[in-house]
Amino acid sequence: MSQTIVHVAVGVITRENKIFLAKRNAKQHQGGKWEFPGGKVEAGETVLEALQRELNEECGINPNSSQELIVVEHDYGDKKVKLDTHIIQDFDGEAHGKEGQEVAWVEVTELDNIDFPAANIAIVDAVKAKIS
Numbered sequence: 633m634s635q636t637i638v639h640v641a642v643g644v645i646t647r648e649n650k651i652f653l654a655k656r657n658a659k660q661h662q663g664g665k666w667e668f669p670g671g672k673v674e675a676g677e678t679v680l681e682a683l684q685r686e687l688n689e690e691c692g693i694n695p696n697s698s699q700e701l702i703v704v705e706h707d708y709g710d711k712k713v714k715l716d717t718h719i720i721q722d723f724d725g726e727a728h729g730k731e732g733q734e735v736a737w738v739e740v741t742e743l744d745n746i747d748f749p750a751a752n753i754a755i756v757d758a759v760k761a762k763i764s
């Protein structure tokens with residue numbers, strides 16, 4: 633049976649060679665793993681609108697600009713996702729776990745040691761190539 637692809641806006645929030653990560657709630661898909669904040673693009677929304685909304689809801693920041701980084705499609709078996717990933721260097725507000733989630737600022741060089749969902753391997757490679 634063919635599955636719908638879930639379109640996700642993902643934000644790589646960065647400052648001084650560090651990246652802001654959040655831990656996924658145990659009950660969520662890929663629960664307990666670390667993620668780049670973001671979420672599903674809703675009907676009638678552009679990716680950038682979804683990115684703005686999700687980063688505000690989840691981390692309390694408002695991006696002033698963003699750059700496209702990579703689009704990753706991945707099939708988890710139980711779910712197919714398309715991660716539309718953007719780098720955010722310029723933002724207002726102090727990034728924090730607004731929904732009570734665990735968060736961390738991690739050096740780019742440490743990203744290889746983080747427990748991410750499988751789809752994120754390609755994102756991490758793109759981040760390392762772009763920021764060092």
Ligand SMILES: Nc1nc2c([nH]c(=O)n2[C@@H]2O[C@H](COP(=O)(O)OP(=O)(O)OP(=O)(O)O)[C@@H](O)[C@H]2O)c(=O)[nH]1
Binds near residue numbers: 668751
């Ligand atoms: N935000 C985010 N989602 C990711 C990443 N990697 C990855 O595979 N995903 C997958 O993308 C899908 C959608 O993301 P999400 O669960 O954050 O969506 P959302 O904020 O709208 O959540 P909700 O459904 O709990 O309201 C999930 O299946 C999640 O496992 C990542 O780095 N960041």
Ligand SMILES: [Mg+2]
Binds near residue numbers: 669670671672686690
């Ligand atoms: Mg989310």
